[in-house]
Amino acid sequence: MKKAFTLLAAFAVLALGVPQTASAETLRVGMECTYAPFNFKNANGELDGYDVDVAKGVAEIIGADLEFVCQQWDGMIPALLANKFDLVVASMSITDSRLKKMDFSQPYRISVGRLVGKKNAGLNLFDDAGKPIAANFAGVKVGLERASTYASWFEAVLPDAEVALYDDNESLYLDLVNGRTDIIMTNPMKAYLRFLSKDDGAGFEFVSPQVDERKFFGIGVGIGLRQGNDALKGRLNGALKTLTEDGSLEKYALKYFPFAIHNEKWIPVQ
Amino acid sequence: MSFDFALIVDSIPKILTGIGLTFQLLFLSAVLGLALAIILLLMRISGRWYLVAPTMVYIYIFRGTPILVQIFIIYYGLPQLEFVRDSIFWPILREAFGCAIVALTLNTGAYVSEILRGGVLGVDRGLKEAGAALGLSARHRFIYVTAPIAIRLCLPAYSNDVISLMKSTALASTITLLDMMGIARTIVAETYAPYEIFISVMVVYLILTWIIQRGFGWMEKRMSRHVRSEA
Numbered sequence: 365m366k367k368a369f370t371l372l373a374a375f376a377v378l379a380l381g382v383p384q385t386a387s388a389e390t391l392r393v394g395m396e397c398t399y400a401p402f403n404f405k406n407a408n409g410e411l412d413g414y415d416v417d418v419a420k421g422v423a424e425i426i427g428a429d430l431e432f433v434c435q436q437w438d439g440m441i442p443a444l445l446a447n448k449f450d451l452v453v454a455s456m457s458i459t460d461s462r463l464k465k466m467d468f469s470q471p472y473r474i475s476v477g478r479l480v481g482k483k484n485a486g487l488n489l490f491d492d493a494g495k496p497i498a499a500n501f502a503g504v505k506v507g508l509e510r511a512s513t514y515a516s517w518f519e520a521v522l523p524d525a526e527v528a529l530y531d532d533n534e535s536l537y538l539d540l541v542n543g544r545t546d547i548i549m550t551n552p553m554k555a556y557l558r559f560l561s562k563d564d565g566a567g568f569e570f571v572s573p574q575v576d577e578r579k580f581f582g583i584g585v586g587i588g589l590r591q592g593n594d595a596l597k598g599r600l601n602g603a604l605k606t607l608t609e610d611g612s613l614e615k616y617a618l619k620y621f622p623f624a625i626h627n628e629k630w631i632p633v634q
Numbered sequence: 635m636s637f638d639f640a641l642i643v644d645s646i647p648k649i650l651t652g653i654g655l656t657f658q659l660l661f662l663s664a665v666l667g668l669a670l671a672i673i674l675l676l677m678r679i680s681g682r683w684y685l686v687a688p689t690m691v692y693i694y695i696f697r698g699t700p701i702l703v704q705i706f707i708i709y710y711g712l713p714q715l716e717f718v719r720d721s722i723f724w725p726i727l728r729e730a731f732g733c734a735i736v737a738l739t740l741n742t743g744a745y746v747s748e749i750l751r752g753g754v755l756g757v758d759r760g761l762k763e764a765g766a767a768l769g770l771s772a773r774h775r776f777i778y779v780t781a782p783i784a785i786r787l788c789l790p791a792y793s794n795d796v797i798s799l800m801k802s803t804a805l806a807s808t809i810t811l812l813d814m815m816g817i818a819r820t821i822v823a824e825t826y827a828p829y830e831i832f833i834s835v836m837v838v839y840l841i842l843t844w845i846i847q848r849g850f851g852w853m854e855k856r857m858s859r860h861v862r863s864e865a
Contacts, residue, residue, distance in 0.1 A: 511823030528730065528810040529820060535710075539810075542713035544728055 390429040392449035393419050397434035401557070401620040402455045414625070417616040418472050418607070419453040422587070425603035441465060444588060451600075452588030459582065467591045469600040471584030472613060474627050477514045479572035480540065480555050481547040487571055489547070494573045501525045507536045507545035514549040517580040537564065547571060556621055576627070583633055584626075605630050641830040645821055649834055652814040656842075659731075659803040659813060663738035664796055670743030675750045689747075696744035701802050704741055709733040709809040734806040742799045749791045753784035786857050793850030797843050804839075814838060 395403040395415055406412040411432050423430045433449045444452050444466060457475060458468045481487060489500050501522055508515045510529040518525055528545060530536050536548045537559045548555075552574060559565040575581075587600050607613050613626040674693065677685040696704065712718045712727055726732035757780050765775040807816035818835045822828050 510820055529812070529816075530810060531808070531819075538710055542710075543719065544713070544730070 388427065388429055390431055391423060391451055392431045392433055393451045393453050394433045394435045394440055394443055394449040395419075395452070395454040396437055396440075397432070399455060403453070414473070414616050414620060415453045415455055417619075418587075418604075418613070419451070421607045421612050421616070422453075422600060422603040425606055426599045441588075444590060447590075450589065450596075454588075455585050456588050457582055458584060458586045462588070465591075467589050467593065467597055468586035469589070469597060470604050470632055471586045471627065472604050472607070473585040473625050474574075474576055475513075475581040475584045476552060476574040476576045477517060477549050477581060478552040478555065478570050478574050479547045479549050480560065480568055481571040483567055483569045485546070485571065487547070490572050494575075496522060496572075496575075498522055498524070504547060505545045507539055507548040509533060509536065509550070512550075513580050513582070517575065517577065518549065520580070521577075533558065540568065549575075552623065553621060553625060556623075574623075578633070601632070638827060638830050641825070641827055642834045645818070645831050645834045646838065648821060649814050649818050649831075649838060652812055652817040653838070655731075655806075655811060655813040655816075656800075656803050659734055659738060659806055659811075660796075660800050662735050663742060663803075664799055666735070666739040667742035667746055667799070670739060671746035671750055674743060674747035675754065678747065678751055679754060693744045693748060696741050697748070701737065701741045702805055702808065705734065705737040705805055705809060708737045730806070730809045730811050733809060734803075734811055738799060738802060738806075741802070742795060745795050745798075746792065749788050749795060750784065752791065753786075753788035754780055756787045757783045786854075789850060789854050789857065793847065793854075796850070797846055800842055800846060801839065804835075 395411075397403055397405055397411060399413070399415075401413050403411065403413040403415040416432075419430060419432075431449075433443075435443050435448070435454075437454075440452055440454060440456070441462065443449060452466075455473065456462070456468075458471060462468070479489065487500065487504065488497065489504070490496055501524070504526065506518065506525050506527045507530055508518060508527055510531055515527070515529065518527055528539070530539070533550065533554060536545075536550060539545050540548050541564055549572075552570065555570075560568060560570075587604075589596060589600070604613075608626060608628075608630045614624045614628070617623070617625045674689050677689045680686065708727070709730065718724065718727065726736065761779055761783065762775055765779040770778065803813060804815035806813050807819055810816075812820070814835055818831050822831045825831065
C-alpha cells in the first residue's frame with residue numbers, strides 16, 4: 365500500500381513536471397558499475413544488477429531520488445568519507461576494519477559457502493537441520509582454496525576430512541571434473557557463474573545447503589554509509605526488512621541466479 | 635617492514651612436517667629416474683636407429699621444456715582425455731603424488747641419461763680395446779670395463795642433478811601436495827609474511843643441499859681412492 369502510494373506520488377510528480385517535491389531527498393549511491401552481475405552497465409548502457417535493484421528498491425520505499433556515482437573500488441571508502449556520495453551499494457562486505465571508518469545497514473546479501481559435487485552421488489553430507497554429518501565425509505575428497513574461509517571452516521568443523529588445497533578457484537573446478545576430488549566448497553554465486561552454468565559443470569550440482577556461519581564467512585554485504593547517520597540507517601534497515609519480507613530481494617537474485625542470495629528470514633545482526 | 639625473527643623460529647618446525655613428503659618425492663623419483671636413464675642410455679648407445687631416434691626425441695622434449703609445464707600437463711592436461719581416465723594408469727595419475735613422481739622421474743631421467751652418456755663417452759678407447767684384446771665380449775666389456783669408469787666420471791655431474799631434482803620437488807606444491815614448500819605457501823597465505831616463511835624454507839633446503847653435496851663428495855673420494863694413492 366505504502367509502496368503503491370509512493371509510486372503514485374512519483375508519477376504525480378512526473379506528471380506535474382515539478383523537478384522535486386519539497387520533501388524528496390536525493391541519495392547519491394557509489395558503486396563500481398563494472399561488477400557483474402551485481403552492478404554493471406547492460407547492453408543498453410543502463411546500470412543493472414542486484415546492487416542496483418536493491419538501491420532502487422530501498423529508494424522507492426524511503427521515498428528518495430537516486431543518483432548513481434561510478435567509483436573505482438580502491439577509492440570507494442575515501443569517496444564516501446569525502447561526501448562524494450551518501451551510500452555505498454557495491455557488494456561491500458561488512459568487516460570489523462571497515463566498521464571503524466564507516467557504518468553499514470543490515471546485510472542485503474549473505475556470505476555463505478556451499479558444497480558442489482557430482483549429480484546424484486547420494487553423498488548425504490548434511491542432515492535436515494543443515495548440519496554436516498561428519499561420518500559421511502569419511503573417504504570423500506574435498507577441494508578447497510588455500511587459506512580461504514572455507515578451508516578454515518573445514519579445519520574447525522570437519523578436521524578429519526581429506527582436503528586438497530588449490531591456489532585458485534578455476535583449479536577447483538578442473539580437478540572436480542577430472543575426478544581427483546569428490547566435492548568442493550566455495551562461494552555459491554561464483555560456483556554458479558563460473559562452473560555450474562557452463563558446459564563443464566553440467567554433471568554437477570550443489571550437494572549441501574548454504575552454510576552460513578558468521579564466525580567463518582562474515583556477516584555479508586550491506587549498504588555502507590557515513591557514521592553518525594543513525595536516522596538514515598534506521599530507514600535503510602526498515603526498507604531492507606520490507607524488501608526481504610515481500611520477496612523483492614529474492615526476485616532480484618533470481619534474475620541472475622537460480623537461488624536467493626540474502627538471508628531469507630529477517631534476523632537483524634549486531 | 636618489520637622483520638619477525640620469532641616467526642622464522644615458529645614456522646621451521648611446521649615446515650619440517652613436510653620434509654617426509656619432500657624426501658619421498660626426491661628418493662622415489664631419483665631411483666626411478668636413474669633406472670629410466672639407464673634404459674635410455676642403453677637405447678642411445680645401441681647404434682640401432684629405431685632405438686636411438688625415439689630416445690633423442692624424448693630427451694629433447696624433456697630437457698627442452700620447463701618442468702613446471704611438464705607437471706601441469708601431466709596433472710591438469712592428461713585427465714582431460716577420456717582414455718587416460720579409463721586406463722590402468724589412472725590410479726597413479728589420479729593422485730597428485732603419482733603425477734609428481736611421474737613428472738619428476740621423466741624429467742630427471744632425460745637429464746641423467748645424458749650425464750651417463752657423457753661418462754660412457756669419456757672412457758678411454760684404449761681400455762675398451764684392451765678388453766677386446768683380452769677376449770671379453772661387448773657385453774662384458776661394458777659391464778666390467780666401461781661402466782665402473784663411466785660411473786666415476788659421472789658422479790660430480792650426477793650429484794648436481796640430484797640437487798636440482800631436490801629443488802624441483804618444491805614444484806609439487808603447485809599441484810596440491812603439502813611438501814615443505816606446500817606447507818610454507820599455506821602459512822604465507824595465512825600470515826601474509828612471505829619473507830620470514832620463505833627464508834625459513836630456504837634455510838631448510840640449503841641444509842639438505844649441503845647434506846647431498848657432502849654425501850656425493852664422500853662417494854667420489856671413495857671411488858677414486860686408487861687414483862689418489864697413485865698420484
